[in-house]
Amino acid sequence: MIFDFRLKVFQTVAQKLSFTKAASALFITQPAVTRHIHELEKQLNAALFVRNGNHISLTAAGNILLKHSIKIFETYLLIENELAQLSDGLKGNLRIGASTTLAQTVIPKILALFKKTYPEIQFTFTRGNTEAITQQVIDGKIDVAMVEGQMHYPQISYEKFSDDELVLVTKSENPLAWKGEIAPQELKDLSLVLREHGSGTLDVISKALSEVGIGLKDLKIELQLESNISIKQYLIHSGAAAFLSMQTIIEELKRNELSIVDIKGVEIVRTFQFIQLHGRSSKVIESFKSFCRGHINS
Structure with a gap:
């Protein structure tokens, strides 16, 4: 370079x-x-x-x-x-990982475009919650990953990938959806579906709610599920509510299956990050990260 x-x-x-x-x-x-x-x-x-x-x-x-x-x-x-791309292009092998939300939304399209642009790079892809993916990076089983959450380990290098907003949603027929906005303390009266322990999404929600004096122990947790797809399907067939990424509910909002319920004075924005072991970078890894940043909204 x-x-x-x-x-x-x-x-x-x-x-x-x-x-x-x-x-x-x-x-x-x-x-x-x-x-x-x-x-x-x-x-x-x-x-x-x-x-x-x-x-x-x-x-x-x-x-x-x-x-x-x-x-x-x-x-x-x-x-x-x-x-x-004007010459032989990049070659090599790359082990990629992503936390659940990213693996279900933006990453599949980016991987397809990356493969088309760099056909000589062979890669594998692993998904899991933030805790599991981070551990695989630490163990040297994944070269680079994209995760959310609040965990920080000294042996890992963190770089910003993109921002995302988490919102409270429920099915559109739910009387809660008709209110449009609730006070933070009203969350304690709702039946909520949350992500599983070890999820970066759960970490972000917990931190945001703690800032308005609400702990996870104060909530009525109806169920915990391991994917946003499962949570969305559960919401459509129940009276519960859940915090979900805006990136995961665009189609459901268009079809009027789910509705957003604002929480007065509460905005939950998280940062997705690239993670890799310190000192383990390469031309292929850096090119992949650059490619992801350039195609996050493509």
């Missing part, structure tokens, strides 16, 4: 907030990292980091540079991908 190595050094330090860890990741010495940062600060005439003993943080200028450097390297990857 063509890039300014000095900018790569900055981005690595900014993301790890450690000169030592950046040096290890880039396979250079710590004095070399320090020298590159000093030269970049001199070139830009701006301090990029605030140094406080063994701890560092980004300055305002550093935050601006980090934001744009991420876009710059994504553009470099797009250039590399398009140029590769």
Whole structure:
């Protein structure tokens, strides 16, 4: 890949907030990292980091540079991908994983397009809840995965993939749907269907509700199911409600089978992330991630 190595050094330090860890990741010495940062600060005439003993943080200028450097390297990857298609293209093997919501919605289409664009890349695909997929990445059974949830492990690298909104839904004939909006405390009176333990979706819901003083133990949980498809089918034939991704209910909303019920003052937005083991990146993995970002809304 063509890039300014000095900018790569900055981005690595900014993301790890450690000169030592950046040096290890880039396979250079710590004095070399320090020298590159000093030269970049001199070139830009701006301090990029605030140094406080063994701890560092980004300055305002550093935050601006980090934001744009991420876009710059994504553009470099797009250039590399398009140029590769003019030659023999990428080759290799890739083990891909995704948490349940993504595996049922956007990922199948992206995989089909990726296979068409890079026919020489052989890949396998594994789906499961966030906890299960994360463990397979840790065990070295999956090269790169896309998950949601709040879990963070030190041996795993996390990068943003996309955002998604979770909404409360019920079947359109349910009197609850006619209300249109409820107060957060009214959730305690509803029969709810939730995802299973270990689900990233459940983690996100739990965190969002805790911010308005509601714990999972306060809810009337009618059932827990392991997929959004199962939950949707259950809702259509019951009087229950559930939190589901907007991406999973578009067709049901069009057919007026399900309706959204707003919760006053509550907005549940989660971030889907790429995960992989630190130091296990490759040209194929980076190209796959770049391809996914470019086709998330295609």
